[in-house]
Amino acid sequence: MENNNKKSRRDFIRSGTRLSILLTLGAVGGIAAKHLTAEKYVWQIDPFKCTQCGRCATSCVMTPSAVKCIHAFNLCGYCDLCGGYLKPDANKRSTAAEDQLCPTAAIARKFIEEPYFEYVINEDLCIGCAKCVKGCTSFGNGSLHLQIIHKRCLNCNECSIARLCPSQAISRVKASKAYNVKGSFTKDSKV
Amino acid sequence: MKCKLMLDRYLQMKNWIKITLVFAFLMFNLAGMAQKQRFPKPEFGTGYSQPTPVTPEPRALALEYTDVVVLLIVLSLASWFAIRKRSRKGLLWLSVFTLLYFGFYRNGCICSIGSIQNVSLTLFDPGYAISITTLLFFLLPLIFTLYFGRTFCAGACPLGAMQDLLIIKPLSLPEWLRKTLGVIPYLYLTFAILFAATGTDFIICRYDPFVGIFRMDAEFHMVVLGIAFILMGMFVARPYCRFLCPYGVLLNWMSRFSKYHLSITPAACIQCKLCSDSCPFDAIDYPTDEKQSKNTKWGVNRFLVYALLIPLWIFIGGFAGSKAHTWISKANPTVYLAELLLSKPEVRNDQKNLDVQAFLSSGKSLETLVKEATVIRQKFYSGGWIAGGFIGLVIGMTLLGQVVYRKKNDYQPHKGNCFSCGRCMNFCPVKK
Ligand code: SF4
Ligand code: SF4
Ligand code: SF4
Ligand code: SF4
Ligand code: SF4
Numbered sequence: 001m002e003n004n005n006k007k008s009r010r011d012f013i014r015s016g017t018r019l020s021i022l023l024t025l026g027a028v029g030g031i032a033a034k035h036l037t038a039e040k041y042v043w044q045i046d047p048f049k050c051t052q053c054g055r056c057a058t059s060c061v062m063t064p065s066a067v068k069c070i071h072a073f074n075l076c077g078y079c080d081l082c083g084g085y086l087k088p089d090a091n092k093r094s095t096a097a098e099d100q101l102c103p104t105a106a107i108a109r110k111f112i113e114e115p116y117f118e119y120v121i122n123e124d125l126c127i128g129c130a131k132c133v134k135g136c137t138s139f140g141n142g143s144l145h146l147q148i149i150h151k152r153c154l155n156c157n158e159c160s161i162a163r164l165c166p167s168q169a170i171s172r173v174k175a176s177k178a179y180n181v182k183g184s185f186t187k188d189s190k191v
Numbered sequence: 192m193k194c195k196l197m198l199d200r201y202l203q204m205k206n207w208i209k210i211t212l213v214f215a216f217l218m219f220n221l222a223g224m225a226q227k228q229r230f231p232k233p234e235f236g237t238g239y240s241q242p243t244p245v246t247p248e249p250r251a252l253a254l255e256y257t258d259v260v261v262l263l264i265v266l267s268l269a270s271w272f273a274i275r276k277r278s279r280k281g282l283l284w285l286s287v288f289t290l291l292y293f294g295f296y297r298n299g300c301i302c303s304i305g306s307i308q309n310v311s312l313t314l315f316d317p318g319y320a321i322s323i324t325t326l327l328f329f330l331l332p333l334i335f336t337l338y339f340g341r342t343f344c345a346g347a348c349p350l351g352a353m354q355d356l357l358i359i360k361p362l363s364l365p366e367w368l369r370k371t372l373g374v375i376p377y378l379y380l381t382f383a384i385l386f387a388a389t390g391t392d393f394i395i396c397r398y399d400p401f402v403g404i405f406r407m408d409a410e411f412h413m414v415v416l417g418i419a420f421i422l423m424g425m426f427v428a429r430p431y432c433r434f435l436c437p438y439g440v441l442l443n444w445m446s447r448f449s450k451y452h453l454s455i456t457p458a459a460c461i462q463c464k465l466c467s468d469s470c471p472f473d474a475i476d477y478p479t480d481e482k483q484s485k486n487t488k489w490g491v492n493r494f495l496v497y498a499l500l501i502p503l504w505i506f507i508g509g510f511a512g513s514k515a516h517t518w519i520s521k522a523n524p525t526v527y528l529a530e531l532l533l534s535k536p537e538v539r540n541d542q543k544n545l546d547v548q549a550f551l552s553s554g555k556s557l558e559t560l561v562k563e564a565t566v567i568r569q570k571f572y573s574g575g576w577i578a579g580g581f582i583g584l585v586i587g588m589t590l591l592g593q594v595v596y597r598k599k600n601d602y603q604p605h606k607g608n609c610f611s612c613g614r615c616m617n618f619c620p621v622k623k
Contacts, residue, residue, distance in 0.1 A: 015450070018337055018448045018450065021448060022334070022337060025330060025334065025337075028310065028314070031314055032310055032313045032314065032321050032326050033326075034317075035313045035317065035319060035321055036320075036322075036326065037323070038323060039320070040249065040322060041322060042249045051548075051549045051552060053545045054545075061406065061408065061409070061410075062408055063408055070244045071244055072244060073242055073243070073244065074232065075228060076232065077228060077230025077232060077233070078232070079230050112235065112237070113235060113236060113237050116233050116235070118239075120242065123245070149247060150246075150247055150248060150249035150250075154298050154300060155250065157301055157305045157306075157308070157309065157396045158308075158393035163392060166549030172320075175248075175249045175252065178248065179246045
């Protein structure tokens with residue numbers, strides 16, 4: 001009998017505690033619910049904040065990086081002397097590897113008509129090193145820029161590049177507007 | 192009189208026209224400025240059609256909800272296997288599924304362990320939006336554990352499954368070692384929350400030893416760590432679960448008060464001792480032996496002393512935490528950069544320091560940076576008190592736990608530590 005009493009007392013304490021834990025969890029959920037969003041968020045680069053430091057190539061958890069160069073063709077000048085394609089000290093405007101800025105020769109240069117050339121990125125070769133972006137931003141229109149390609153990105157809980165980006169250029173954006181492609185995305189537009 | 196009025200109106204109108212004109216001019220100019228490019232886009236004579244940049248969509252939201260549904264099903268099945276069906280085999284196959292789905296297919300992300308950080312960040316940073324999926328991944332396993340024990344660990348956690356399936360020859364660890372190492376998860380949890388809440392870092396994700404295996408890609412030191420854990424796990428069963436996992440701390444608390452829990456025997460224990468060595472995690476409590484219970488008098492005294500010491504432990508911990516905050520806060524990149532620029536102004540000339548160069552080119556003033564850093568450091572100060580105090584409490588409680596003897600008559604799983612893996616059930620000769 002005494003044993004039984006003890007047991008039911010313990011059960012009582014236990015279910016009381018369980019209830020209070022449940023309430024605590026409910027409270028946590030309730031506070032979190034204030035910031036709850038039905039939207040999915042993904043990581044993306046603000047091309048106007050990016051300073052082309054090169055960490056995108058090395059800091060992504062994926063090898064090669066999920067960050068790739070994107071070409072906003074609308075902004076391109078189709079220059080023969082492309083600051084993103086050719087090394088500054090290139091000895092001729094050619095497709096020779098030693099004259100190309102891109103370490104993996106990921107940019108294809110195609111003649112369109114005199115004197116214009118089209119530059120297309122081969123996503124499979126690009127490692128997201130931002131060398132071309134730097135060239136194009138400094139000497140050209142800045143039509144080449146980096147973006148996280150969501151087919152490749154794992155959408156890590158915390159993007160490991162975001163933590164290391166010296167310019168705080170990477171932040172979470174709504175998945176319904178998953179890219180900040182220059183042209184439609186302008187400086188200081190709401191992310 | 193009338194004339195004057197007319198004139199007034201005329202002048203007013205003229206002003207309006209002027210303003211409108213100036214405005215229009217400005218607008219025109221602004222529009223022109225936005226369009227201005229160093230090299231204007233050419234007008235092509237040939238029929239050149241311009242490609243558009245390829246921007247593949249992210250994984251659909253519906254699939255994220257599918258993950259939640261899968262989690263819910265796996266949790267329910269695991270609880271059913273552990274408590275009703277009493278099937279080790281069922282739990283085993285469930286872990287295989289979990290390993291494949293949440294591990295290799297979903298690349299181990301999002302997981303409940305990491306969700307602690309998202310939840311902490313939401314609680315402390317109003318600007319951070321948490322997704323429903325993440326919140327449910329945090330809450331569902333805790334609620335299930337509160338009712339059925341740690342069945343999440345038995346079948347629904349990809350990290351647990353990975354380790355569980357690789358146990359080869361588990362060694363039994365002495366109790367003092369288990370208790371001592373058992374404090375680490377509390378430390379890990381505390382730091383994970385502190386770092387997440389201050390927006391510094393998600394350390395659980397960064398130092399997850401198995402996620403690299405799930406993605407088949409990781410930095411070198413994480414590969415080494417992952418392999419080390421797997422090798423260790425062959426002999427020290429579930430090393431991450433027992434001596435690191437911060438979510439395990441929460442689950443442990445929940446499980447202690449669970450309504451139902453896996454039991455070794457389906458009926459009454461006959462004290463045959465057959466199950467006593469069956470648990471690879473040393474999670475089975477033995478019946479209290481006579482020697483211990485005889486010493487109760489001494490035990491009561493010790494209990495009182497240890498209980499009275501707890502507030503002291505909390506204070507010492509909090510004090511140490513608040514003292515360490517300057518040092519710990521350097522993990523925050525903003526604090527680190529501000530400190531670096533103040534203490535070594537010459538880094539400004541270091542072209543190789545990307546962080547410094549990016550800061551200088553951003554046009555932000557050092558004053559703003561220092562202000563931001565001060566705010567963050569302040570958070571670390573209060574966080575240091577709380578975190579330290581909590582660690583003090585854990586140490587105090589661990590010591591107290593050493594001297595508490597609850598009389599146990601049978602062989603029973605320790606409700607907090609048992610992963611509900613179901614191994615021990617197969618050793619019990621009692622049938623229903
Ligand atoms: S880490 Fe940041 S600044 Fe560096 S290349 Fe990537 S986005 Fe640009
Ligand atoms: S230079 Fe770098 S970022 Fe540009 S295309 Fe080549 S690999 Fe990609
Ligand atoms: S979220 Fe992960 S996979 Fe995606 S870019 Fe960042 S580090 Fe790479
Ligand atoms: S203790 Fe942690 S890692 Fe282990 S199974 Fe449970 S939640 Fe997963
Ligand atoms: S179910 Fe049994 S064997 Fe498995 S962890 Fe619990 S006590 Fe140990």
